[in-house]
Amino acid sequence: MTNKNIEQGDTRAVIYCRVSSTKQKTEGSGLEGQEHRCRQYAAAQGYEVEAVFPDDASGGGDFMKRPGMVALLTYLDAQPDKDYVVIFDDLKRFARDTEFHIKLRREFLQRDARIECLNFKLDDTPEGKFVETIFAAQGELEREQNRRQVIQKMKARVEKGYYVFHPPVGYRYAKDRIHGKLLVRDEPVASIIAEALESYASGRLASQSEVMRFFESKPDFPKSSDDGSVRITKVREILERPTYAGYVEAPNWGVSLRKGHHEPLISFATHERVQERLKGNANAPARKDINKDFPLRGFVLCDDCGEPMTSCWSKGRNKPYAYYLCDTRDCVSKRKSIPRADIENGAEAILRSLQPATQLFDLVRAMFIDVWEMRLTEARSARKTLESQIKDIDGQTEALLDRIVEASSPSVIQAYEARIEKLERQKIRLSEHAAQIVPPKGRLEEFIEHALTFLGNPWFLYEKGGFAFKRTVLKLAFAEPLRYSRDGGYRTAKITFPFKVLADFSTQKCDLVEPRGIEPLTSSLRTTRSPN
Structure with missing residues (x-):
């Protein structure tokens, strides 16, 4: 140097x-x-x-x-x-x-x-x-x-049920007087993620690609790049996180899944359904043109072949025109367009006809209350059964822990630990189910009001709701998809059981019972009644 x-x-x-x-x-x-x-x-x-x-x-x-x-x-x-x-x-x-x-x-x-x-x-x-x-x-x-x-302190926090890593999207850290640093909902992103998880679990969003497009359609959701796209790896990470169900874990530190102190966005049962769909999901992504422009697409069948109708926009001389059509090979109605107004106005007329008479509502309310009380008794009995199963799982876990202490083979210990982890997840599912199976007080009135609103006027809900809500109303009102003929219009619709019962009541001839009753008239002579 x-x-x-x-x-x-x-x-x-x-x-x-x-x-x-x-x-x-x-x-x-x-x-x-x-x-x-x-x-x-x-x-x-x-x-x-x-x-x-x-x-x-x-x-x-x-x-x-x-x-x-x-x-x-x-x-x-x-x-x-x-x-x-x-x-x-x-x-x-x-x-x-x-x-x-x-x-x-x-x-x-x-x-x-x-x-x-x-x-x-x-x-x-x-x-x-x-x-x-x-x-x-x-x-x-x-x-x-x-x-x-640092790791020891973080591990101890996770063992107590606290999330200690970088907050996942939809959450942020806030200081809590009791818990200290705690995850809290970060709105409106938290609600967006909750809706996506619920929709994927129910099948409304059929694939990870559809979840990705759902996130991209929300301006408030944080994007992966400047062009407004969301990476599919980020979607997968969100779908797999138990944090959104209110649970924490740290597998690298040997901390198994456990209940967290933060507020969940979804239930653990929903999280489990998401994981099941991730493991066996083979559904193709839904087409992008199934949107609010064609709410009946896939729900109306061609009467000639029985296959769902598709839809399209056709470019006219002055403006585009909307059509429904059958696109099935060898169908006599293949590619023969039907104006959207004919399809949708007919379906709306059927929904309007489902509105029952007002005087039947007291009877329906009484029926709901009777069914509710019966189901409430069943729910309490089921909760006792679930609590018994949870105790049985605790016993199995204790037995496996004793075996781990006595075991010397690493492979045997690993098998026991995997079995314990499986039992713990099963216990979480049962505990959540037991906590939710008996509805709280006030739920009856809430349930009845929503049900009667739907039964009283399904057309009103269909008209005011968005695309997803319209599809839900159709599934609740009709037992099968509607069939439409190009020549004769809609065939007789098969409505669901509640509307069928109300329709039967409406078509029966009912008269009020006279004040004197329905027993046969008796003699006006004085009689002596037997002691027996």
Whole structure:
């Protein structure tokens, strides 16, 4: 290494300063403080500072994972004919890993760059190298100890039911008086994710691609890129997370699934249905042109072949026109368009005809109450059965834990642990079901009002609802899809059981019972009643 520049008094210097996280950079003055002390040192030594290279990442000990350090080495490589002094504040800022400390020293030596530390005298003698290595090893020990302590604290939090990682989309952290740092809903994204998960579990969104398009259609949902797209990997991650069901886990730390303290977006049963669909979902994505323009597409069948009708827009001379049509091969009605108004006005007329007479509503209300009381009794009995099953699972888990203690084979222990995890998931499902199977007070009135509103005027709900709601009304009102003939219009619709019962009541001839009753008339003569 040449000392030519040092003798001439024009030594060039660069400063390297580092903090371990972006938070330390933004909330503290670590980088600024290090740079200030290094500049003071350079001025005292008569060095001319050419550049400063900051880092706000630890790199896990590997200096090649630090952008600032990589930039510094590149800067030195770009000027091989110049000698530099690299100044840093503390030996721990240089490297907190013995192996990488030695490698980094070698990198600077190959570039004829001398390193100087403000609080440690670097010496190339054997004794100096030994002391330097000891200090580097001490820094590595502190880093590993800090890492272990952080993991232990985070693991303990997860074991208590708290989420400790970066908040998933739809959640944010907030300070809670009892729980401390706790996940809370981040609206409106939380509601968007809840709707997507519920829709995927029910099959309304038939594939991950449809979930992706659903997210892309929501302006408030955070996009993966500037073009408004959402990555399919992000969709998969959201669908697989038990966090949205109110549960936490840390498999890498040996923490199994358990109930969390944060508010869930969906039930655990819904989460399980999502996982089942992810494992066996082979549905093709729905077409993009099934939208609010054609709410009856797929629900109206061609009367000639019995296959669902499709729909399309046809370009006219002055404006586009909407049509329904059959596109089935060999059908006599293939590609013969039917104006959208004919299809939809006919279906609307059928829905309007389902409105029952007002006087039947008291009877329907009484029927609902009787059925409700019967189901409530059944629900209480089912809850006792579920509680018994939960106790049985607890017993099986205790037995398996005893076997793990006695087992010595790693494969046997692993099998027992997998069985315990399966039992724990089953227990979670049963516990959630037991907590929800008996409806709370006031649910009866809420249920009756919604049911009577639908039975009283399904057309009103169909007219006011959106595309998804219209499809729901059709499925609840009709037992089978409607059949439409190009020549005769709609065939007789097969309505669902509640409307069929109300229709039967409406068509029967009912007379009020006379005040005298329905028993046969008796004689007006006085009679003597037998004691028996």
